[in-house]
Amino acid sequence: SQTIHQWPATLVQPVGSPLSLECTVEGTSNPNLYWYRQAAGRGLQLLFYSVGIGQISSEVPQNLSASRPQDRQFILSSKKLLLSDSGFYLCAWRPTVQGRWSPLHFGNGTRLTVT
Amino acid sequence: AQTVTQSQPEMSVQEAETVTLSCTYDTSESDYYLFWYKQPPSRQMILVIRQEAYKQQNATENRFSVNFQKAAKSFSLKISDSQLGDAAMYFCAYRSAGRGGADGLTFGKGTHLIIQP
Secondary structure, eight states, X not given: OOEEEEEOSEEEEOTTOOEXXXXXXXXXXXXXXXXXXXXXXXXXXXXXXXXXXXXEEESSOSSOEEEEEEXXXXXXXXXXXXXXXXXXXXXXXEOSTTGGGSOOEEOOOEEEEEO | OOEEEOOXXXXXXXXXXXXXXXXXXXXXXXXXXXXXXXEOTTOOOEEEEEEETTOOSOOEETTEEEEEETTTTEEXXXXXXXXXXXXXXXXXXXXXXXXXSOSSOEEOOOEEEEEEO
């Protein structure tokens, strides 16, 4: 069966520090991968998605970047965190074989607090 | 761009009763998919139910069913026989079916469902 791992679960970082959140999927190949952010009192905002190694689409211009160095690995990064980067970050995947009918499967999320 | 609106920030229902959560969306596309996700206090996002826009029949999953009104662009979720474990944030989401549209889901802001024992 497929599983998604996301870490760390919680992170407290000072303003101006770098960020690296990692997500890996097991039990499938060539998944579509996604990073979402959930700010307090708001819905989920799509940040990046990837349909293959090295292929990244950015939905919202901002202080963050994403990379996909391996088929089942998706990394969210920042060189210098801002206070506004605080939030709950969710990684998700879906199988490509089912087309767009397939739902997203989410990781457990990372709660990021920038101080 | 598509938008999803959930007009009820919070809903409360007595245990064992029925509750309906509303969702409307704005799109110019004719083919798309709609989803309801549940986010309990653990914050894990869990798929509740999904609907294909070209299917007239409303989707059902056990105690969960939808009322899909394509012309009105409405996609409400009905929870029957509410249970304490149903307490969560519920998010409505949209995805374009076309290749040119964004691949990710567009989410509403959510409805916080409270179950009164």
